[in-house]
Amino acid sequence: MSPNSPASPVSPKAKPQQAPDLLYSEAEEDLRSALRSLLTDRCDPASVIAATESTTPHDAELWKALATDMGLAGLLVPEDLGGQGATHREAAVVVEELGRAVAPVPYLTSAVVATDVLLGCDTTNAQVAELIGALASGRTIGVLALPLSTAPGASYDGIRADGDTVSGRITAVADAAVADVLLVVADGRLHAVDTAQDGVTVTPQSALDLTRPLATVTLAAAHARVLADSADAPVRRGLLSGAALLAAEQLGVADWCLTETVRYVRDRKQFNRPVGSFQALKHRLAELWLEVVNARAAARNAADALATANPEAPLAAALAQAYCAPMAVHAAEEALQLHAGIGMTWEHPVHLYLKRAKADSIALGTAGRHRDAVAELVDLRAP
Structure with a gap:
């Protein structure tokens, strides 16, 4: 079974899955x-x-x-x-x-x-x-020509195919500005569209996260090569992989925020003592450390599930996104606040992490959408 197959109920005779190895080799x-x-x-x-x-x-x-x-x-x-x-x-x-x-x-x-x-x-x-x-x-460089917010299993449409050409418009495509090839879903089939041709226009869009630019892709009878007669399974696989590994990116953002904030409050002094010695800040950082530890477990579990072709990979990815997305935002907000005035300056990089965390929180599905997916996969839907 592929890592993108939906999780199925485990029968009494089913072989139990091996416990995931969450440690780094x-x-x-x-x-x-x-x-x-x-x-x-x-x-x-x-x-x-x-x-x-x-x-x-x-x-x-x-x-x-x-x-x-x-x-x-x-x-x-x-x-x-x-x-x-x-x-x-x-x-x-x-x-x-x-x-x-x-x-x-x-x-x-x-x-x-x-x-x-x-x-x-x-x-x-x-x-x-x-x-x-x-x-x-x-x-x-290849880019899947769908909005960055597209979640695994989401519906998508709008591009038309006519013979060996495709036409239509897609907004909020991440990294389209540097793509050499666009993977375009048109009339249910997957196409490859070279960007260096007439009929392909990539227009930059305003984006919160300037380190991952967005663009609008306009296709006007652009030549396309058919790669698959049905795009559903390949696109679902790519979006699932992206959502699972996006949790690792969110973990990296949060880990930097925690590490740099701890370093800062150790060095920054107020009333002739490090601000990190104040009990209120200790508690906030301790709680943030626990959140990062939990996020690491969720992100590693999602990556391991894909690596081992675990049939519960969709559940692991949804769990990881449901937890890591808001956690990364919280970590970045705490870093910004605990850096005080210097954290509000353009020269300090903490704003890059807050913007990346906020942008990631809606990328490949929001946390709420992934919580709905978890409920669906474990058959615990809301009444």
């Missing part, structure tokens, strides 16, 4: 160490803030270092298709670290969502296999 810790070192050198807060003030918020050089030099764009792709043959556990470590740095790169949209959509297609199809290899190399 040695290989995952090595990956984290190498990635954090790279991000420390090339994605410092000042550089990210400067990028958001420019007309090109995406960091092309950082993307090349991550995707091509380190080979991280192909983590989820099997080796025989040109990838690294890793799992969602390793990809989640990458997403977590990118979240800690609010890195302005299209990893979640291209290396996770778009890649998993393609892996859900017939990979013996030459066009599909070629596109998977291109995304795995990092030299091509």
